[in-house]
Amino acid sequence: MKNPWSHLFLRSSFFALKKEEDLDTSLKIEHSKLQYDSAVNGFHPKRKDEFLLGRLCATKAFYECTKQPLYDLKNNPDRSPAWPSGVVGTISHNEFWVGAAVAKDTDLLGVGMDFEVMGRTKLELAKQIRSGGDLLSHPQLSDEELLTLIFSAKESLYKALYPQVKKFFGFEDASVTKIDLDNGTFVINLISDLNLNFGPKSRFSFEGRFTVDNKTCLTVLELSH
Numbered sequence: 001m002k003n004p005w006s007h008l009f010l011r012s013s014f015f016a017l018k019k020e021e022d023l024d025t026s027l028k029i030e031h032s033k034l035q036y037d038s039a040v041n042g043f044h045p046k047r048k049d050e051f052l053l054g055r056l057c058a059t060k061a062f063y064e065c066t067k068q069p070l071y072d073l074k075n076n077p078d079r080s081p082a083w084p085s086g087v088v089g090t091i092s093h094n095e096f097w098v099g100a101a102v103a104k105d106t107d108l109l110g111v112g113m114d115f116e117v118m119g120r121t122k123l124e125l126a127k128q129i130r131s132g133g134d135l136l137s138h139p140q141l142s143d144e145e146l147l148t149l150i151f152s153a154k155e156s157l158y159k160a161l162y163p164q165v166k167k168f169f170g171f172e173d174a175s176v177t178k179i180d181l182d183n184g185t186f187v188i189n190l191i192s193d194l195n196l197n198f199g200p201k202s203r204f205s206f207e208g209r210f211t212v213d214n215k216t217c218l219t220v221l222e223l224s225h
């Protein structure tokens with residue numbers, strides 16, 4: 001399916017679906033093979049749909065990357081997906097879109113992606129989302145749009161790094177210092193030590209990519225070795 005996001009993924013396989021669109025026949029067949037009856041037991045129907053569509057995207061991205069099937073991607077107790085060994089991956093959903101990306105772990109150390117509804121991040125949340133070094137304004141963005149991009153970039157960093165650092169870190173632990181709308185890139189810096197390998201005294205600066213289409217923004221962080 002044609003989508004506006006694929007160019008953001010340089011070293012990972014990506015698959016996304018627009019939620020309101022009906023699945024075509026081949027996707028319906030793939031969807032019917034997903035094995036998550038116990039995992040989604042008790043989920044609200046909306047959450048169940050979202051979870052299963054995320055898994056469908058993961059299955060498609062995983063196949064494109066490895067040529068292997070994947071119909072039972074569980075979540076770890078911390079909610080992160082338990083990707084099979086040999087790959088790294090990421091899943092995201094917002095009101096309109098759901099998607100997943102997968103890369104071989106020889107190609108990338110991690111990958112994180114995050115869909116948000118552009119401008120919907122409320123300014124009242126700024127105190128929770130912003131850290132000292134975050135951009136305070138941007139000549140081409142409203143304050144709400146800037147906050148959405150900062151929030152999304154931080155979530156992408158979290159998803160890319162979490163499997164490496166294996167611990168929670170918060171919005172105060174990183175700063176978005178540059179957003180380049182013309183090139184669709186952002187720079188995010190860690191300002192706290194997460195472990196020996198990631199933090200201000202070790203590896204701290206990361207460049208991600210993003211695009212905004214209609215009401216949705218997608219940020220992507222592919223973490224190289």
Ligand SMILES: CC(C)(COP(=O)(O)OP(=O)(O)OC[C@H]1O[C@@H](n2cnc3c(N)ncnc32)[C@H](O)[C@@H]1OP(=O)(O)O)[C@@H](O)C(=O)NCCC(=O)NCCS
Nearest residue numbers: 051054079080091092093154155158159162169170171174
């Ligand atoms: C985990 C979190 C990043 C998910 O983001 P979200 O915007 O709420 O939701 P999204 O739809 O984009 O992503 C949800 C998916 O993230 C994945 N996920 C959950 N926890 C994860 C983790 N620890 N690491 C990697 N991926 C994770 C799951 O696949 C989940 O989808 P699923 O439950 O259907 O499997 C967010 O809820 C959170 O806890 N954020 C606080 C930590 C943070 O962002 N710190 C900023 C550091 S600078």
